[in-house]
Amino acid sequence: MVRVGLVMLQGARHIHVETLERAAQEAGIELELHELRTDADLFESRPEAFVLPGGESTTMRLTGGVDGSGLLPALFAWLRADPELPVLGTCAGVILLADPQDGGAPLIDSTVDRNAYGRQQDSFQSELEISGIGDSGTFSGVFIRAPRFAEISANDTVVAKHRDEVVGVRNGARLALTFHPELSGDTTFHRWLLEAVLLRATA
Numbered sequence: 001m002v003r004v005g006l007v008m009l010q011g012a013r014h015i016h017v018e019t020l021e022r023a024a025q026e027a028g029i030e031l032e033l034h035e036l037r038t039d040a041d042l043f044e045s046r047p048e049a050f051v052l053p054g055g056e057s058t059t060m061r062l063t064g065g066v067d068g069s070g071l072l073p074a075l076f077a078w079l080r081a082d083p084e085l086p087v088l089g090t091c092a093g094v095i096l097l098a099d100p101q102d103g104g105a106p107l108i109d110s111t112v113d114r115n116a117y118g119r120q121q122d123s124f125q126s127e128l129e130i131s132g133i134g135d136s137g138t139f140s141g142v143f144i145r146a147p148r149f150a151e152i153s154a155n156d157t158v159v160a161k162h163r164d165e166v167v168g169v170r171n172g173a174r175l176a177l178t179f180h181p182e183l184s185g186d187t188t189f190h191r192w193l194l195e196a197v198l199l200r201a202t203a
Contacts, residue, residue, distance in 0.1 A: 002197045003032045005047030007093070009064040009071065010055040015182045020051070020194070023187035029194050039074035048197045049086040050075070051190075052093030054144065054180055057114065060092060061101065073102045079174075080104060086196035087174040088189060094176040095147050108171040109153030112178070128167060128179070130160045134188040141167060141179035148178060173200070 002024070006016055017033060024031035034045035064072040079085055087107070089097045095114055097107040128141040141162060149166050152158065160168025160177060168177040173196060181189040 001030045001032055002049065002194050003034060003045065003047045004049045004051065004193070005034045005036045005042065005045060006051045007053060007060075007064070007071065007075070008035045008037050009060045009069070013053050013055075016051050016053050016190075019182045019187055019190045023190035023194055026187055027191050027194055029198070031194070036071055036075070037069055039070040042071060042074050042078060048200075049193050050079070050088070051193070052087065052089040052096055053182070054091030054093060057092040057095040060096065072096070072100070076100045076102050076104055076107065079107055084173050084200055086193050086200070088193045089174070089176045090180055090182065091144065091146055091178060094178055097174060097176050108169065108174055108176050109155040110169050110171075110176070111150045111153075112147040113150045114147050126162055128160050128162050130168070130188070132157060132159050132170065133175075133192050139181070139186055139188060140184045141181070142183040143167075143179050146178045 004020060006013060020031060020033060034047055036042055062068055066073055079087060095112055098110060098112045100107060123144040125140060125142045128139045130136055130139045152166050152169065156169040156171045158166050159170050167179055175189065177189065
């Protein structure tokens, strides 16, 4: 059994649900999925892994911040207390990991620029080169008002590239992707998240 907490503040949440369920079925892993909207949801469910989906980071900060549901500051503190908890952050989720704005340290060391790929009309899909995740190879990446990595830290491992540009990094158990893997139909990254929990349990 793997307990996954999905941040439900805003964005492409329900497609992540479908992808996680498909990944669990393909990997033969029993999944217990918890929808996180408040800090109370976090403390009650105590997930073993987390998904921070895409969306609009400013809206997510407002709805999940100190003056909102309180989820984000509680979640960031939870992740800092246990750096080995597997995390998948996509698009806006990467912005929150790189720049949590809660007074604490960033959760990945690389920096990002918001909406650096342009407007909604500039969205695109392209083949990516992935490494160190699953079987590696290629992956169909979907970019929607995506952020860009401004600077790649030596502490982060590159796991996905679009041509020569880095679009995915891993910092220990934290995976940060500027694209939307849940829209590709490929469960590679979601399977990594689930399998990372099992690997941790047997380490």
